[in-house]
Amino acid sequence: MGTHFGIVAAYAPWRQTLGALRELTGDFLERGMVRCLGDWDLRTARQAFPVVGGEFESKSYLLDSSMLLATDFDLIVELSRRIGCVVAGCCAETMSGSFYWTSADCGVLSRLYGVCRSAIREPLQAGKALATEAQFPFEDSDGTGFMRALAQLGFCYSGWTSRGSKTACRYQGRAGNAGLGRPLKEAFENHWKEFEILEFNPSKPMVVSRRLKNGSIVYDILSKSSKASVVASMRSLFHPRRAG
Numbered sequence: 001m002g003t004h005f006g007i008v009a010a011y012a013p014w015r016q017t018l019g020a021l022r023e024l025t026g027d028f029l030e031r032g033m034v035r036c037l038g039d040w041d042l043r044t045a046r047q048a049f050p051v052v053g054g055e056f057e058s059k060s061y062l063l064d065s066s067m068l069l070a071t072d073f074d075l076i077v078e079l080s081r082r083i084g085c086v087v088a089g090c091c092a093e094t095m096s097g098s099f100y101w102t103s104a105d106c107g108v109l110s111r112l113y114g115v116c117r118s119a120i121r122e123p124l125q126a127g128k129a130l131a132t133e134a135q136f137p138f139e140d141s142d143g144t145g146f147m148r149a150l151a152q153l154g155f156c157y158s159g160w161t162s163r164g165s166k167t168a169c170r171y172q173g174r175a176g177n178a179g180l181g182r183p184l185k186e187a188f189e190n191h192w193k194e195f196e197i198l199e200f201n202p203s204k205p206m207v208v209s210r211r212l213k214n215g216s217i218v219y220d221i222l223s224k225s226s227k228a229s230v231v232a233s234m235r236s237l238f239h240p241r242r243a244g
Contacts, residue, residue, distance in 0.1 A: 006070025006091030006100075007146070008062040009155045012083045014053060014165065017060035020082045024075060024180065025068075028053070028169040037063060037161060040168040048170035056164030059155060066171055067091050071100045073112055073184035081107025088153055090138075090146040099123075099138045101146065102184075103153060113138050114188055124191040126184075 010017045022028060029048070034040045040052055049066035064070045070091040080087035081104075088103040097117025103110045111130060115123030117139075132148040139145065150157055160166075 004067075004093055004095075006064035006067045006089065007150070007157060008060075008064055008070050008076070008079075008087070008089045009150060009153075009157065010060040010079065010083060010087045011058075011085035011154070012060055013058060014055035014060045014167070016083055017062075017079075018053060020079055021062075021069070024078060024082070025072075027172045029172065031168040031170060034166045034168050037166070040166075048172055051169050051171045052166050053169060054160060054164050054166040056156060056160035059160075061155075061157060061160040061164065064091070064171075066173075067093065068173070069171075071114075073100075073102045073109075073114070073188065074180060074182050076102040077104040077107060077109050077184065078180055080104040086153060088150060088155065090149070092141075092143060092146065094141045097139070099145075101138050101149065103127075103149075109184070112184065114191075115139070119197055120192055120195040121197060122191075122195045124188050126187075 018028060028051070031040075034052065037052055041050060049064075049068070051062060051064055051066065053060065053062040055061070062069065069075060070089040072089070076087055076089040084106050086103065086105045089101070091100045092098065096119070097115070099113065099115055101111060101113040103112075109127055111127040113123055113125050130149050130152055132152050133145070136145045136148040138149070147157060
């Protein structure tokens, strides 16, 4: 149902991007080349997250099943500084209404958008909105908003998935990010506390959409137990830890 993954894209070759990611956030155990994304089981494995990274037209792409990398605002900005180019990270988890976008150029943030609609009332935003956002907003259940935004920055995600090189990896998780400042994470934590929805009502219906293979869109109503489970899992991933 809906979208449940992240994407990191960079104006740099894959080996350079992978090296910088390893320095910043932990090891990626390479498991060999794959022809298409469907050849690699993207379900979470024990003690590791399956991801796929590669290159198309001298640009890097990473399909982030962990949703840890693509949602890390500060990591995306620092990655762009280290490899000296434009980097974008985006992630959607449509069951909880979570949408995250970060883009930066050589360490300078250009656009940030972060929201979890089931937990906070307003998104955190910074930088100038992309031209695509007026017609194709980020909060789009089928990912069109993100794809259009990536294309505006010069990325071709569909080209990579169909014709680019792809390496299956197991991402071991964050390695402490020594020395990496967290100003954007702190700003998001403060924003979350200000706009948090304190009362969760599991009896209120949650409608989610999904696109079928023939292009049509259908809608599902989550049960109380499914809604509570989804929201709890997304809060554990994105919710800032409370002090004390």
